[in-house]
Amino acid sequence: MDLKSGYPFWAIKNGLMHAFAPLQQDLRCEVVVVGGGVTAALIADELVQHGHEVAVIEQRDIGWGSTAASTALLQYEIDTPLRELAKRHGLEAAVLAYRACEQAIEALRVLAAQVDDVDFRTARSLYYASRRRHLGPLLEEFDLRSRHGFAVDWLDAAGVAEEFGFSAPGAILSTPAASMDPYRMSYRLLIRLLARGARVHDHCRIDAVETSTRRVQLRTADGLRIECKQLVVATGYAAQQWLRQRVARNRSSYAFVTDPMPTDALAQLRDTLLWETARPYLYLRTTADQRLLAGGEDDAIDLPLRRDAQVDRKAQRLAAKVGKLFPQLAMTPTFAWAGTFAETEDGLPFFGPHPQWGPRVHFAMAYGGNGITYSMLGAGLIRAAIERRQHRLAELFSFQRLA
Structure with a gap:
């Protein structure tokens, strides 16, 4: 699946950072993560850090899918406003989702400091009213977030002009937020995983998958067999191709x-x-x-x-x-590009097994404007599922909400 167009800045800036060895023989391990972008790297890192035997398999160069096209704005704010998410799933669930994304930014900060040299920078987020008629709903959003303890300030038109130098009827100024180089993060995480004993193989396409009650078997385009106990599908917006059920709409940004x-x-x-x-x-x-x-x-x-x-x-x-x-x-x-992204009906991601594949195949669909933040949350969610532990976000981020 062609996920981007033009000249994505991160890939041009960083180039090919590491050449990973090709897979040349059959492989057996505990967990296989299919995908080589930032979502796959974060999940694989979480699993390896907690003692799991992991192999990462990518059909392209590492980071060359949607990760190379990501603009990597790291926010706790979901594309679906808190007030609208509360109407869909209830206030408690909506606040849980927003709070979890807030905590994910701090987790990304800590991880970036460990990995080092990924251009991670903390920031604020300014969500401004594009038109005067947007002011009322934006004020409602500010009030709801404020009442639930989120760090937000309100700026009127004069405040926006004074602090940021442009004209808008009003805005919510919030923390935390951040930015980073997602392509560099993917490479540096996976290089670190190699040093910790994980397997990473790019240019390896999976052509077939078979599941049973005890294992998952994959066959590559070169005829090699990979056997694992658990499979994680972290192929970004291409993951929809694994499902008969349409779970999101692909768009271009x-x-x-x-x-x-x-x-x-x-x-x-x-x-x-x-x-x-x-x-x-x-x-x-x-x-x-x-x-x-x-x-x-x-x-x-x-x-x-x-x-x-x-x-x-x-x-x-x-x-x-x-x-x-x-x-x-x-x-x-100077450089311009486009990338595929996917929108779910409610702006939330999907993490976990899908009924079509059974309990040993876990999907990591970090869809929406919060892709990297969701991926950080998804790493913990996927690990909990593999370890058969409960997770507070498991139901909200599962395929069950499509029923």
Whole structure:
């Protein structure tokens, strides 16, 4: 599945960071993680850290799917506002989901410090009203989060203009938030796992999977057999191909990054992620080397050739939107790209077994705008399922909510 178009910045910036050995003979281990992006790397790391024998199998180069196209805004805020999520699943479950994402950002900070050199930076998140008619619902969202103990401040139009230098009717300023280089995180985690005895093999395509009550058998395109007790499918937005049931809608999102800018030019954005109430929404962040990264212009295109043809036009439209907010910035896209992402009905991910495959096959579908934050949560969820332990998020993030 072709998951991206154009020139994703992370892959260009970092290049091929490590060459992993090909799989050359049959393999037997406890857990196989299929996928080589940031979700697979986080899950494999969690399992290895807790004593599980793990092999990671990826059909492309590591990080070359959606991870290379990710803009890596790490927020506890879900694309579905807290008030709307509460209507769907109840207030207790909605607060649980938001609180868990908040805790996941801290867990990512700790892990990034251990791994080192992944451009992890803490930040604030500014969620601003795109139009005056969005102000009422945004104030309701602020009030609900505030009443449940989330660290939020309200900025009126004057406050937004004074602190961030652009015009908006109002905004929620919240912590915690962060950003990082997801491609680099994937490589550095998997290189570390190799040193700890895990197996990592890229350019290895799985052609067939058979399950039984005691094991899972996989067959590669080269005719090799892999046998495991537990299988984790962490293939990102390609995971839908494993299921007959449609669980999400694939869409395309577009992004660009500028050349490095003078430090003072990005003063308002240096430690703040910006996103808006309009849908699809514009979002902004800076990189560690003082570039501005912008994304949005989402559409329903799921055909690679059509998506490819849109990249330059969408980048120019994004640049024009940023230019309206910050006319003093020279908006010239240096690298532009698009990536597939998936939206679930309620904005929540899916982690765990699906009835089609039985209890030994676990899916890690970190779908939505919180992909990396969800992946950090999913690592603990998948480990709990493999160890046959209860997890507070298991039911909310399971396929059961589709019933």
